[in-house]
Amino acid sequence: MSRRLRCGLLALVVILGLGVSVRAAGLVADLSHHLIAITTAFTGSDVLLFGALEETGGDVVVVVTGPRTTQTVRARERTLGFWMPGAEMSFTGVPSFYAVAATRPLAAFTNPALRARHELGVDSLRLQPVSAFNPERIARFRTALIGLQQLRGLYPVELGEVSMLGDRLFRTTLPFPANVTSGPYQVQVLRIVANQVVEAQASVLTVSKVGLEADLTDFALRHGAWYGLAALLLAISAGWLANMAFRRS
Template sequence: MSARSILAALGLAGAALLTSPAHAEKLLLALSSQQVTIASNYAGGELTLFGAVRGETRQAGGRFEAVVRARGPGRTLQVRRKERIGPFWINGPARTFERAPDFLAVLSSRPLGTVVGADDIASEQLSLSAAADGAPAGGTRRVDVTEDAAFVAALVRRQAERGHWREDGRGVAFLDRDVFRASIHLPPDVAFGAYEVEARIYDQGRLAALETITFRVVKAGFEQRVARFADRERLLYGFGMALLAIAFGWTASAAFRRD
């Protein structure tokens, strides 16, 4: 779907909304695609979110600001600290983050702290650190607040280095005073499943509108057929993988055998 057709659809939907009584902003969202197909040659991708605000309650002299948060499937992530004892490094305390988003992007039209108050950022888990700190903890978790903050910072750093977590204070651009766009970058090893994109509109610090839209990341081609077969015929799939491993092992031993 092209950007022009998406904007046209948003305009028509907005016009329809304006014909009915409204007492608050209405937020319309559209994605460039609502399904991302992953094949063996997938090297990452990008989705574009378009949004349009419709309503007449904007405060005098104000301008809208937007915060967009995209979240992927939850999974268990663990951060472990290494400790040195003499010449050796050993595993130290760990914190397990349960149901933490495997993918997380927080985009805003201005730096997040200038759009939303610190209390709202923490309670709504709008920043990367707030999302990590808000993930339920399991396993070994120290009570010390300073040490716990170090685990949170380490998780954010690791996920950002992998390209799975991203925060951009200039990631949302207003095309005019009521229409905005944001680009969501997906890494090459993006997880399969359902994703949620939440857009928030703020008017001088006041939450004026909130809306969500979803998309899915799915397998395609040979990978999809193998995944479906593995799901339907688990016993046969396991037996086949075992035979394949034996065949590869025998082939390797035969190739490197010395006479």
């Protein structure tokens, strides 16, 4: 049995089990799991989101937002033939991860005002500069910040697909890359009809380091000097062992 078929059957079983809740709430959605465990062998993870609507019609949008942080973008300037750090700008409220999935392209059923209100799409993210600058400079650095996040795979360039299974059931797969940040992730599901959000549900997905990865991170945060010394000694030892092996060969 293929993975897609197994996921579809899982969604159907769970949704049928929540039939009473669906009729009462109008929109019910859930995740295949609410914890992504980051271990030393973590290479990314896919999370299945599935749900059901009481009424037919409209479009479904899923928005995943990671912990918000302050990030700084630095420009590079060529001076005397060398690339040197240039001007910089810091933004607050920057999602560490941001992804959107929908039944159709957002522009097909939403206007700019609605997208700005609900932060639908990277162009609608509310990224606030720490200091006041002219709008032209803010736009330039904002574009650079989004581009960097996309290069890192933290802001997927392509819109994810929400598949409708019949008139009321829907599902989508949310991919998370290996470099996701630990913390709580907000998963919003919106039903949009006639350019209005008529139903919404939010849930939390936790990304957390576990096992050796968590222990090393905790040690580095609590004992930074000792961690740095241990890393240095490990690097020296590895170099010495490699050198000895090379001499014997």
